[in-house]
Amino acid sequence: MLKALKTMFGKGDSSQASAPQAPAAVDSTAGQSNSPVPAARSSEPDTSQPAASEKPRSPRTKSDKPRRERPAKPVDTWRLEDFAVEPAEGKTRFHDFNLAPELMHAIHDLGFPYCTPIQAQVLGHTLRGKDAIGRAQTGTGKTAAFLISTITQLLTTPPPKERYMGEPRALIIAPTRELVVQIANDALALTKYTKLNVMSFVGGMDFDKQLKQLESRYCDILVATPGRLLDFNQRGEVHLDMVEVMVLDEADRMLDMGFIPQVRQIIRQTPMKGERQTLLFSATFTDDVMNLAKQWTVNPSIVEIEPENVASDTVEQHVYAVASSDKYKLLYNLIAQNDWTRVMVFANRKDEVRRIEERLTRDGISAAQMSGDVPQHKRIKVLEGFREGKIRVLVATDVAGRGIHVDAISHVINFTLPETPDDYVHRIGRTGRAGTSGTSISFAGEDDAFALPPIEELLGRKITCEMPPTELLKAVPRKH
Structure with missing residues (x-):
């Protein structure tokens, strides 16, 4: 306790x-x-x-x-x-x-x-x-x-x-x-x-x-x-x-x-x-x-109370410039190739959250979704499974993500950039807590790259956009 x-x-x-x-x-x-x-x-x-x-x-x-x-x-x-x-x-x-x-x-x-x-x-x-x-x-x-x-x-x-x-x-x-x-x-x-x-x-x-x-x-x-x-x-x-x-x-x-x-x-x-x-x-x-x-x-x-830093220094921030059609491949390969075990993925809409969770599950990565449509008894089980490491990836909207506090989240991935800069700070604050280090990775596609400048203005610094390595964009293997 x-x-x-x-x-x-x-x-x-x-x-x-x-x-x-x-x-x-x-x-x-x-x-x-x-x-x-x-x-x-x-x-x-x-x-x-x-x-x-x-x-x-x-x-x-x-x-x-x-x-x-x-x-x-x-x-x-x-x-x-x-x-x-x-x-x-x-x-x-x-x-x-x-x-x-x-x-x-x-x-x-x-x-x-x-x-x-x-x-x-x-x-x-x-x-x-x-x-x-x-x-x-x-x-x-x-x-x-x-x-x-x-x-x-x-x-x-x-x-x-x-x-x-x-x-x-x-x-x-x-x-x-x-x-x-x-x-x-x-x-x-x-x-x-x-x-x-x-x-x-x-x-x-x-x-x-x-x-x-x-x-x-x-x-x-x-x-x-x-x-x-x-x-x-x-x-x-x-x-x-x-x-x-x-x-x-x-x-x-x-x-x-x-x-x-x-x-x-x-x-x-x-x-x-x-x-x-x-x-x-x-x-x-x-x-x-x-x-x-x-x-x-x-x-x-x-x-x-002004935070000492808008975004914690313990969070390493990356932005990948990627076509919307390649976002899922990038997400899958990041998780699968690095064997990450406790990852939060944020998307802006409930239908996006559902699709991401369904595709990850279909492709062999244990995932669960957290949105307003999920019944409370299931939400509690999902959070317990995520804390215990039984669920590797938790996919959530900003609203559903509020109030979720789980130790040892190593990575936060913004599948879509939030429309409100403050939500970006809330998202990446799920990792790098209590003196530990963490990593946030944001996908900037043609549909949401416009949201990056206001985030940089809030942070008070530029975030360099990177091109993802070729191996992270390879096709997702089919599961039989």
Whole structure:
């Protein structure tokens, strides 16, 4: 678990892709009776809907099942003195903030005494109750920043005396299923010495199984994709009038994916801004993102963390000038001749991803695809197989690739250059993590070579185009 969680502190890259196991528990009493505002059903493409024949449950229904407290791990044998960290110039310790012993114990277990830059800056504002807008790339530790702040709020403020089962106190919305799973796993690790319950709702997973969580325990921290959250809300299972902290992660990606109308429906059902703390994170601060932040926050603190380098120095970058008709031959020969074992291939469209995966599989290279069309249970198996080395090549779109963190990816191949330069940085950032070296190879064909100059402008340097060696363009051998 330690290795899997290093990425949220900006020290590593691997996070569990399996769905988090909800802790078996509850920590409060029940009872509130405000009527929910029904929300329209989501059209989120990756959300599997409950069967039409199912009857909606009546809102605000108290569970008659016995409710168990989450068995928090014992903390009495551990003291803060066991977490000794010397002050260091230019570094902020977690000791420098007033964090609960239970939370410090969890941070100590993870082995991270010093904050990353975004953690230090965000916590300086949010622990005082201020709204915040943060701009930081993946791998900077922003997930831990908003989780530590959220957990502190829930531990220092007693829960309402009257409370219903489906009323989360903190709500975290993320655009993809993989990112929701990652955040929920990180939250479970940070709350393991508390009695706070963490739940995650995503499309593509069994609806009734997720529903059972709400029927057996209170929900303190809820992490969800917009569409599935609205499904639960429409059925009267989840009510958002008690949300104390709301977090929107990867706001720019939610804009790109068309989720903002759903997010607006969700936010309308939470307390008014000023009565809740709102944290918004985005890899970019576009005008659209800042307009949303203005609507949903009150005098937010703005934290911007500039990466030391737009693209890591540990990633060796190559661009091959190649005809579109030769791209697949080049891809196959690169992987087959070099015997690479863990490669990510990016393409811009889902149909491209599907065709590449099918051709590689047909030609004897173990490959799997990752796009919005792949059911969640299959996505989890694919990521497990990729981590274990059973799958050599993972082919993905930019949207599906967000939230995927796998150790030891040696090569990233851009089968098609992305239309947005920032996506290029996100893609090649899948390799060369945690001090290891990596290689990115981009194919620039007649249809997408125009995307190269904006990428070079963002990087601040030219990338020399190479002609691929003749042996990399030889015909793919037929399999009998």
